[in-house]
Amino acid sequence: MLSQFFNWIWYNDNKLKFFLYPLSVLFIIITFLRKIIYTNFFQTTFATKVPIVIVGNLSFGGTGKTSFIIWLAKNLSSTGLRVGIISRGYKGLYSGKPTIVNSKSDPIVTGDEATLIAKKTHCLTVIAHNRVDAAKHILRQKNIDIILSDDGLQHYKMKRDYEFIMFDGKRGIGNGLCFPAGPLREKSNRMNKADMLIINEGPYNLPNAIKSSLKILSIKQVEGTSLRKIEDFSGSTVHAVAGIGNPSRFFDLLRSYSVNVIEHPLPDHADIKTNDLFFNDKLPVFITDKDAIKYNFSINKNIWIVEVELKFKKEDADRIIGSLKVLTCH
Structure with a gap:
C-alpha cells in the first residue's frame, strides 16, 4: 500500500528520504511561488466581513482535524453564534459546485468527513471544490456569524482571520521534510504564522501549543x-x-x-x-x-x-x- 510505504519513510530514520529529497525541493519551490502569487499579486483574493477560521494541518494524514471542527462548531454554537462550515467534500462524487450537506446526505456523494460534520454539528455545511465558492454560497443562505473551514490552510485564494494548525501528538512532523521525502505540505516554520497550534493526544510538544x-x-x-x-x-x-x-x-x-x-x-x-x-x-x-x-x-x-x-x-x-x-x- 502506497500510504504505508510513505509512512515507513516519513516516520522512521529511513535513508530513502535522501533519494526523494530533490523532488521535495521542487515541491517547496512550487508551493512557495503559488503562495507568493496569491498573497501579493493575485487581485481576486476573496475576503468577507464574516470571519473565516481555518482548521488545517501541515502534514499529510490524519491529525484529528475533523474532531476539532466538530468540537469548535458545537462550542461556538452553544454561545449563541451562528456557525457555517465549508469543506471540499473530499472523495465525494458530487459535481464540485457548492452543495449543502446535512445529516441525510449520501456520504458517497458529499464525502464522509463533510457528512459526519453536518450530522454531528447540525450547522449549515457547504462543500465545493473551490472553498471560495463554498464560502460565498454559505453567506447567501442565511446570516452567519463565523465560518469554519475544514482544511484550506494552503488555499491562499481565500483570506483568513484566524488559523489553527493541528498536529498528531504521536507522530509530530515526522522527519521534518516536505513531500515526498517527508510528510509536510509546507516547511515546518509555517507553523510560526498560525494563530494557535493544537496537538492531538501524544508526547509531541511545541511552545505555546494547546494539547487535546x-x-x-x-x-x-x-x-x-x-x-x-x-x-x-x-x-x-x-x-x-x-x-x-x-x-x-x-x-x-x-x-x-x-x-x-x-x-x-x-x-x-x-x-x-x-x-x-x-x-x-x-x-x-x-x-x-x-x-x-x-x-x-x-x-x-x-x-x-x-x-x-x-x-x-x-x-x-x-x-x-x-x-x-x-x-x-x-
Whole structure:
C-alpha cells in the first residue's frame, strides 16, 4: 500500500528520504511561488466581513482535524453564534459546485468527513471544490456569524482571520521534510504564522501549543439500539476496522481502555464493504464514526460504532473559544 510505504519513510530514520529529497525541493519551490502569487499579486483574493477560521494541518494524514471542527462548531454554537462550515467534500462524487450537506446526505456523494460534520454539528455545511465558492454560497443562505473551514490552510485564494494548525501528538512532523521525502505540505516554520497550534493526544510538544485528548463517549450498535460503555469491553478482544488518516491512533485509543485489538487498517476515506467487516468468529467489530457514516448494508448485530469526543482543559477551551468570539465582535 502506497500510504504505508510513505509512512515507513516519513516516520522512521529511513535513508530513502535522501533519494526523494530533490523532488521535495521542487515541491517547496512550487508551493512557495503559488503562495507568493496569491498573497501579493493575485487581485481576486476573496475576503468577507464574516470571519473565516481555518482548521488545517501541515502534514499529510490524519491529525484529528475533523474532531476539532466538530468540537469548535458545537462550542461556538452553544454561545449563541451562528456557525457555517465549508469543506471540499473530499472523495465525494458530487459535481464540485457548492452543495449543502446535512445529516441525510449520501456520504458517497458529499464525502464522509463533510457528512459526519453536518450530522454531528447540525450547522449549515457547504462543500465545493473551490472553498471560495463554498464560502460565498454559505453567506447567501442565511446570516452567519463565523465560518469554519475544514482544511484550506494552503488555499491562499481565500483570506483568513484566524488559523489553527493541528498536529498528531504521536507522530509530530515526522522527519521534518516536505513531500515526498517527508510528510509536510509546507516547511515546518509555517507553523510560526498560525494563530494557535493544537496537538492531538501524544508526547509531541511545541511552545505555546494547546494539547487535546480523545475520550470515548459510547459504543453504539450499528444494527440495533444498544448503547454500551467502553468499559464493558475492558479485557475483551475485538476486531477494530479504521479507514482514517492514521488508523493506529484509533487502535491505541481502544488499547488505552484495556481492550485487546486485532487491527484492520484501511486506506483513508475507504469505501466500507461487507468483506471489511466480516470475520470468521464471534468477536465484536469496532468501527470509527467516520467509517460508520458510510455503512449501508446488513451483516450482523455485533458491529459497533466507537463514538469519540475531543477534550481540552477548561482554561484551554476558554482560550480557544474566546479567541474566536473576539473576531465576531468587530
